[in-house]
Amino acid sequence: MKMWQHTGLIGPMSGPASQIPMSHDCLFCKIARHEIPARIVHEDDEFLAFHDINPAAPVHLLLIPKHHVASLADIGPADGDWLVRMLRLAPEIAFANGCNPMPAGGFRLVANTGAEGGQEIDHLHFHILGGERPWSNRAAPAA
Numbered sequence: 001m002k003m004w005q006h007t008g009l010i011g012p013m014s015g016p017a018s019q020i021p022m023s024h025d026c027l028f029c030k031i032a033r034h035e036i037p038a039r040i041v042h043e044d045d046e047f048l049a050f051h052d053i054n055p056a057a058p059v060h061l062l063l064i065p066k067h068h069v070a071s072l073a074d075i076g077p078a079d080g081d082w083l084v085r086m087l088r089l090a091p092e093i094a095f096a097n098g099c100n101p102m103p104a105g106g107f108r109l110v111a112n113t114g115a116e117g118g119q120e121i122d123h124l125h126f127h128i129l130g131g132e133r134p135w136s137n138r139a140a141p142a143a
Helices: 027-032 077-096
Strands: 040-043 047-051 059-065 107-110 126-130
Touching: 027 047, 027 059, 040 077, 047 077, 059 077, 077 107, 077 126
Parallel strands: none
Antiparallel strands: 040 047, 047 059, 059 126, 107 126
């Protein structure tokens, strides 16, 4: 049974993660509501992308869904449609914001999940990392 762990609501998850509204306490929900400033590079009805405040690479962006989802561990079968749209958006955002084009260029897409996975903010987000190497030691040189 999945639980809502980070929205302030405790109980079984009864529907897709896309039905969970924004959390009042979540940092990324506050950014999505424009209550906290961010250097936004993309915004549409479903997703927001902005610069990481502590970059580990020349290009380091965060891509979030505007609705609250704690992590990839909270994704279910009904979330496939919006998650695919989010994944398809990542290359567009990466290349529009300084990641070098293929085949010599590219980018890294990372989703830390849970405490042991290195997740620091309990809102699903993808790190889009790119640009010329070497990167910071915080971004693993090869994964």
